Amino acid sequence: GQQVMQIPQYQHVQEGEDFTTYCNSSTTLSNIQWYKQRPGGHPVFLIQLVKSGEVKKQKRLTFQFGEAKKNSSLHITATQTTDVGTYFCAGRGTGGGNKLTFGTGTQLKVEL
Amino acid sequence: SAVISQKPSRDICQRGTSLTIQCQVDSQVTMMFWYRQQPGQSLTLIATANQGSEATYESGFVIDKFPISRPNLTFSTLTVSNMSPEDSSIYLCSVAEQGAGQPQHFGDGTRLSIL
Numbered sequence: 001g002q003q004v005m006q007i008p009q010y011q012h013v014q015e016g017e018d019f020t021t022y023c024n025s026s027t028t029l030s031n032i033q034w035y036k037q038r039p040g041g042h043p044v045f046l047i048q049l050v051k052s053g054e055v056k057k058q059k060r061l062t063f064q065f066g067e068a069k070k071n072s073s074l075h076i077t078a079t080q081t082t083d084v085g086t087y088f089c090a091g092r093g094t095g096g097g098n099k100l101t102f103g104t105g106t107q108l109k110v111e112l
Numbered sequence: 113s114a115v116i117s118q119k120p121s122r123d124i125c126q127r128g129t130s131l132t133i134q135c136q137v138d139s140q141v142t143m144m145f146w147y148r149q150q151p152g153q154s155l156t157l158i159a160t161a162n163q164g165s166e167a168t169y170e171s172g173f174v175i176d177k178f179p180i181s182r183p184n185l186t187f188s189t190l191t192v193s194n195m196s197p198e199d200s201s202i203y204l205c206s207v208a209e210q211g212a213g214q215p216q217h218f219g220d221g222t223r224l225s226i227l
Contacts, residue, residue: 031213048213088154098160098208099157105153105154
């Protein structure tokens with residue numbers, strides 16, 4: 001079945017440093033979504049990418065969808081302590097339906 | 113977005129018993145899902161709850177172990193049956209509107225511990 005891997009698994013940064021998490025799917029995706037889960041919280045939707053090569057920005061966050069629609073990345077510029085949490089990508093296959101396959105996640109810790 | 117209430121928020125149960133988790137949404141939604149998340153791990157889809165018909169289970173999950181009900185467009189239950197310590201996990205419901213690419217919105221989850 002479809003597998004979605006993320007690297008790194010963990011990342012510790014100093015506040016102000018940049019952060020990037022990479023997401024790779026074993027199969028081509030119709031679209032990809034990103035979620036953030038704060039410690040003790042539930043996943044919260046951030047954004048969706050649909051088109052090959054698409055780039056979207058939300059303030060300090062930049063999301064990219066690969067040309068082959070099998071990979072994606074999330075880049076955070078100048079991290080803040082409010083960025084702490086686990087970031088999940090979630091891919092939807094090309095076979096239709098609403099099922100999402102969540103990536104393995106990247107846990108971000110930001111130190112002052 | 114929809115407001116999702118999940119109950120109970122946590123429970124400690126004895127081995128061999130069953131627990132039913134409820135998910136209530138403040139508006140009608142097309143899609144409802146149940147996930148399991150081990151602490152520090154990713155989310156694994158258990159099943160899609162279908163209104164008025166049997167749930168659609170993912171590989172590795174069966175109806176006898178995780179019976180699901182969805183009597184209407186605002187409510188669903190997940191039962192964890194004949195529990196063992198391996199069932200200790202966080203169980204999350206999520207909702208989404210019909211259509212490719214609709215975001216999912218999650219409840220706060222049920223943290224379940226089996227003794």
